Amino acid sequence: MRLDVVLRVGVKLIIPFMLVFGLYVQLHGDYGPGGGFQAGVIVAGAIITYALIFGIEEAQRVAPRKLVEFLVPLGVLIYAGTGVIGLLSGQNFLDYSVLAAHAPAGRERGILLVEAGVLVTVASTMIALFYAFSERGR
Amino acid sequence: MNAVTAQLPALQVVIPLLGAIIAAFLRRGTLAWAWAALITALTPVIAFAQLHQVWTNDTISYRMGGWPPPIGIEYRVDLLNAFVLLLVSLVSTIMMPYARRSVAHEIDGDKQAWFYCMYLLGLAGLLGITITGDAFNAFVFLEISSLSTYVMIAMGRDRRALVASYQYLIIGTIGATLYVIGVGLLYLVTGSLNFADIGTRLAEASAAYPRPVLAGLAFLFVGISLKLALFPLHVWLPNAYAYAPSFATAFLAATATKVAIYLLLRIVFSVYGVAIDLNTLPVSTVLYPLSIAAMFIASILAVYETNLKRMLAYSSVAQIGYITLGIALMNQAGLTGSVVHLFNHALIKGALFLALGAIVYRAGTIKLDDLGGIGRTMPLTFAAFVFAGMSLMGVPGTAGFISKYYLIVGALDAGLWPIAFLIVASSLIALVYIGRAVEVAYFRPIASAPANAKDPPLMMLVPILVLTFASIYFGIDTELSAGVASRVAETLLGGLK
Amino acid sequence: MGGFENFFAHYNYVATIVLMVAGLYIVIARGNMIKKLIGLMLFQTSVYLLYIAPGKIIGGTPPILDANFTIYSNPLPHVLILTAIVVGVATIALGLAIVSRIHEAYGTIEEDEIIARDDQE
Numbered sequence: 001m002r003l004d005v006v007l008r009v010g011v012k013l014i015i016p017f018m019l020v021f022g023l024y025v026q027l028h029g030d031y032g033p034g035g036g037f038q039a040g041v042i043v044a045g046a047i048i049t050y051a052l053i054f055g056i057e058e059a060q061r062v063a064p065r066k067l068v069e070f071l072v073p074l075g076v077l078i079y080a081g082t083g084v085i086g087l088l089s090g091q092n093f094l095d096y097s098v099l100a101a102h103a104p105a106g107r108e109r110g111i112l113l114v115e116a117g118v119l120v121t122v123a124s125t126m127i128a129l130f131y132a133f134s135e136r137g138r
Numbered sequence: 139m140n141a142v143t144a145q146l147p148a149l150q151v152v153i154p155l156l157g158a159i160i161a162a163f164l165r166r167g168t169l170a171w172a173w174a175a176l177i178t179a180l181t182p183v184i185a186f187a188q189l190h191q192v193w194t195n196d197t198i199s200y201r202m203g204g205w206p207p208p209i210g211i212e213y214r215v216d217l218l219n220a221f222v223l224l225l226v227s228l229v230s231t232i233m234m235p236y237a238r239r240s241v242a243h244e245i246d247g248d249k250q251a252w253f254y255c256m257y258l259l260g261l262a263g264l265l266g267i268t269i270t271g272d273a274f275n276a277f278v279f280l281e282i283s284s285l286s287t288y289v290m291i292a293m294g295r296d297r298r299a300l301v302a303s304y305q306y307l308i309i310g311t312i313g314a315t316l317y318v319i320g321v322g323l324l325y326l327v328t329g330s331l332n333f334a335d336i337g338t339r340l341a342e343a344s345a346a347y348p349r350p351v352l353a354g355l356a357f358l359f360v361g362i363s364l365k366l367a368l369f370p371l372h373v374w375l376p377n378a379y380a381y382a383p384s385f386a387t388a389f390l391a392a393t394a395t396k397v398a399i400y401l402l403l404r405i406v407f408s409v410y411g412v413a414i415d416l417n418t419l420p421v422s423t424v425l426y427p428l429s430i431a432a433m434f435i436a437s438i439l440a441v442y443e444t445n446l447k448r449m450l451a452y453s454s455v456a457q458i459g460y461i462t463l464g465i466a467l468m469n470q471a472g473l474t475g476s477v478v479h480l481f482n483h484a485l486i487k488g489a490l491f492l493a494l495g496a497i498v499y500r501a502g503t504i505k506l507d508d509l510g511g512i513g514r515t516m517p518l519t520f521a522a523f524v525f526a527g528m529s530l531m532g533v534p535g536t537a538g539f540i541s542k543y544y545l546i547v548g549a550l551d552a553g554l555w556p557i558a559f560l561i562v563a564s565s566l567i568a569l570v571y572i573g574r575a576v577e578v579a580y581f582r583p584i585a586s587a588p589a590n591a592k593d594p595p596l597m598m599l600v601p602i603l604v605l606t607f608a609s610i611y612f613g614i615d616t617e618l619s620a621g622v623a624s625r626v627a628e629t630l631l632g633g634l635k
Numbered sequence: 636m637g638g639f640e641n642f643f644a645h646y647n648y649v650a651t652i653v654l655m656v657a658g659l660y661i662v663i664a665r666g667n668m669i670k671k672l673i674g675l676m677l678f679q680t681s682v683y684l685l686y687i688a689p690g691k692i693i694g695g696t697p698p699i700l701d702a703n704f705t706i707y708s709n710p711l712p713h714v715l716i717l718t719a720i721v722v723g724v725a726t727i728a729l730g731l732a733i734v735s736r737i738h739e740a741y742g743t744i745e746e747d748e749i750i751a752r753d754d755q756e
Contacts, residue, residue, distance in 0.1 A: 093148035094203035297740040
């Protein structure tokens with residue numbers, strides 16, 4: 001597929017929008033359908049589309065395998081770490097109200113952090129799965 | 139200090155969960171093992187503190203994220219799950235020193251850290267199922283523990299481990315999905331996911347919608363039965379146990395099915411039992427024949443098995459039959475027998491599978507025909523096997539005897555003397571299959587595989603001996619096992635309608 | 636309401652049951668391991684429908700409090716099912732990974748052929 005101009009140019013055009021849309025879905029989770037899971041899959045979709053058209057080696061220059069495998073547990077760590085902040089400040093696990101002076105504001109901030117963790121994990125898991133399967137049987 | 143005590147229920151799950159994540163960053167096997175051992179060793183401390191608190195005071199209720207139940211997820215510790223938490227965490231801790239050499243022997247160097255990551259995730263999942271008071275949260279933990287279990291099984295050396303893992307994945311997922319359908323039906327009729335809250339609303343819901351409530355029980359029952367390998371839903375178990383790495387087999391045999399049985403007890407007694415008269419529900423009617431079939435058919439299958447791991451796996455199915463029989467009896471002694479056998483069987487099977495793992499480590503095979511004379515070349519390991527085997531049969535003076543004693547008393551209390559007879563008769567079959575292994579190990583000439591074998595290093599030997607000693611010791615001192623179990627049975631039966 | 640109308644009034648449950656049984660049938664009847672996983676996915680999908688459908692209330696809006704709206708849909712099933720979907724994805728990914736390892740080890744993904752190959756040993 002390396003010589004197919006339409007696909008190569010089309011994908012180059014669409015990928016920035018995919019990434020921005022992923023970010024939109026991530027941040028719009030407060031007011032409509034959205035959040036880390038969906039955004040993570042969209043972001044991973046951008047990388048996977050890139051890999052499909054330009055080849056897995058090119059994609060791994062953008063998102064190296066080692067980095068992706070490092071990000072999988074890191075996202076979970078962000079999630080669980082946010083929960084532990086609540087524990088350390090004397091509240092219950094996953095109680096985000098301590099993250100700001102005003103409890104609802106703290107909860108909003110907590111959800112933002114947790115969803116960021118979810119985004120990192122879901123996106124990197126999807127990419128790692130894609131790499132793992134596509135490198136089999138070579 | 140008080141602040142820490144209040145957070146114990148969260149720490150029970152969060153510590154192994156965070157530990158698993160950090161284990162994923164450690165790429166070296168020995169380092170990951172040391173980390174996993176440290177994390178595991180913290181869990182029984184927390185479990186014991188909670189058991190102490192529940193024993194002296196009252197139920198612990200922990201609000202996840204500060205949200206009050208039934209809106210938020212509640213972690214609820216009563217005597218039953220404090221006991222199971224202690225069992226799971228304690229047995230895992232005893233086994234951990236054993237893991238290093240056994241895992242290094244059976245799993246490639248670069249995958250060992252992942253194995254420990256999966257092990258910690260599995261442990262977190264099992265502890266999570268046990269501690270949570272929320273039905274859907276229990277499903278999530280059930281899947282966390284199951285998924286990590288599939289990975290652990292697939293890491294076995296034999297290629298059949300892959301097929302065993304695949305089959306378990308299919309059956310396990312069906313089981314979990316049936317469970318979640320059951321939870322969904324209960325949610326539709328009661329509007330709640332909290333076990334205790336469903337219990338209080340179920341009486342009213344069941345009057346209005348009797349059929350979904352009954353169908354929900356059926357789905358939950360079959361789903362959990364797939365997980366706990368109730369006969370005839372046990373087909374995944376023998377292969378999964380036979381081809382998994384030895385340490386994984388011992389860990390699963392001692393903990394995973396026990397936690398599934400806990401979940402069944404929770405659903406039957408704390409959700410349905412408090413709302414509906416259990417005699418009007420077909421729980422016992424279903425459990426009696428299946429338990430008795432498990433006790434006999436699985437034991438007979440074990441007699442004809444030449445692979446020792448598979449033999450013990452079938453024996454596990456039979457022992458689960460005893461536990462469910464106690465649930466079916468639904469009286470004080472029967473339920474005590476059930477809960478105490480949960481405890482004793484975990485110790486016994488842990489010891490037996492660890493001993494087999496040591497035989498794999500030294501002799502490289504567990505085919506009974508190749509193991510002639512193993513009892514003379516690995517004296518301590520096989521002595522442990524024999525003593526744990528005696529406890530499995532229920533020889534007086536061992537832990538296994540205590541469980542069977544309570545079950546027989548329970549059967550007689552219920553006026554079902556044929557069942558008491560069947561318990562004794564099926565125990566004699568255990569004598570046959572353990573006896574067969576003993577005959578090969580001590581009275582046959584030494585075969586080629588065990589000829590150069592000797593007892594494993596101390597790090598492996600000590601956990602085997604500790605678990606074997608425990609499976610004898612709890613036959614003499616029954617304070618911790620039967621004492622707690624009878625109070626558990628009392629509270630479970632006391633809450634019934 | 637007659638039985639016929641009752642049947643169609645609960646069409647979402649009918650769809651759930653059809654999906655559930657079809658999925659379970661594929662898991663049981665097919666010998667191909669990938670097809671079995673597809674059946675498993677279908678089976679899990681039926682659960683998503685079972686939870687989601689009753690959560691939607693006709694005329695209900697997303698549960699963001701506002702003076703102009705009084706009827707809200709139940710948001711909890713969506714959150715639960717989002718979790719269940721993620722669990723399902725993980726299960727299927729793991730299943731496919733195991734199947735591809737089985738293919739490397741045995742050279743086939745037909746269950747009966749695998750059993751035959753193991754028996755030969």
